[in-house]
Amino acid sequence: MIEFKIIKSSKKSKARLGILKTENGEIKTPSLVPVATQAVVKTLTSEEVLETKTQVLICNTFHLHLRAVSNLHKFMNWPKPLMSDSGGFQVFCLGFGQDHNVGKILKSKGNKTISHGQQPKSLKITDRGVFFKSPIDGRQLFLGPKESIRRQEALGADIIFTFDECTSSLADKEYTEKSLEKTHNWAEQCLQLKKTKQALYGIVQGGKYEDLRQKSAKTIGSMDFDGFGIGGEFGDDKRKLGKTLAIVNNELPYQKPRHLLGIGYPEDIKLIVAQGIDTFDCTVPTHYARRGIAFTPEGRLNLNQMKYSKDKKPIDRDCRCSVCKNYSRNYITHLLRAKEITALRLLTFHNLYYFNTLVEKIREDIENDKL
RNA sequence: UCCGGUGUAGCUCAAUGGUAGAGCAAUUCGCUGUUAACGAAGAGGUUGCAGGUUCGAGUCCUGCCACCGGAG
16 A cells, blocks of 8 residues: 655656655655665665665565565565565566676667567566576476565565566567567556555566557556556667656656666666656666775766775765765775675665765755756 | 705696696776676786707706705
8 A cells, every 4th residue: 555645746857756655654756766686785784774865675576486585574674665576577687688698778789689489598488477497496486477466465565566577678579569468468467466455566668669668658557556667678878768768657647656667877867757757776876886886976986996095085075974974985995805795885885875865866956946 | 054845927826848828816897677795808927047958948957046844
């Protein structure tokens, strides 16, 4: 059960300022949703995550399915709102994504394409669902709309998602179109199957094809979901992302919350908010932290680099997080070079705080008619 | 002083007398609903020094130097 209130709609853009109420508290939107795939923000405790201004986390049904986890809030000691992703992204990243060694956003041109009828090497996609091979023990494991919803009900997140197929950026139009029919069909089934009061978001797909995006948004948008996820790839440049979101959001019911799945870098956030996105999850702050990258107003700092080993400044002079207050760049560089895991903890903490502060400023910008 | 051993990339070590390699480190790059404290690439050499044997020497021979161990 959620309630979404739009407090203010921008006159300068399609941005909205809102409050998303759940049984576990409110989310001021727009909001970042940090990723806690395995019921943990990697390297941090839930108490530490609370200190990063994080309002809500997203866990993953596929990974937690493997571990037979349930009752997430209690399990991970997270008192605030939670989302759970359906496992649909794993259909891509453990399938064609792995086969072709590509992310969901295509960087290089001239690759092979995926056409209708093709199957990934290590999983099988059928009309009923997907056969996976467990990365833990190789055991075969099936996830379809029913299995995903049942698992997500057991996990008990406040907001859950329909089981979808996130298509590869290499998928051709026919493949994407057929996949979309399946995703729509699964969405309908998820809606029928859900028995709990959890909010269910339907996921819009369609890849880089604008007509398919519009069709998907119309279809999913007309179903009785509590909110909407927008998934898949959006082409390889930011203008395309903005345009796709414009097309999709134009079709979705205005009053319901919209979640953009798996975007973005700091430079993406203003753009997606200006297109009317209310929440968005992204691994970037936490993932890059574990690669030694700190985000700052000047851009990304690669603290692995020797040049920071004598730099006594904090990561970001203007950041008020406890890492920037107490530690210097050269300390973190030292920890990274010494392979001390605390480096990853400090960077994860800072990056989350930094991203959340960035989004907080964006909310203020909407409030003050600057965005 | 004598005897023995070892000297090859920054480090640890490979290389039947036939184009000197690997791992780690260092450097640079990549990462957008996390199989990810990951992955990729380039760079790095007068093989301790000086001679000799040989078509050809990291490898065999001689001398020297350095380090390690043992004896005194």
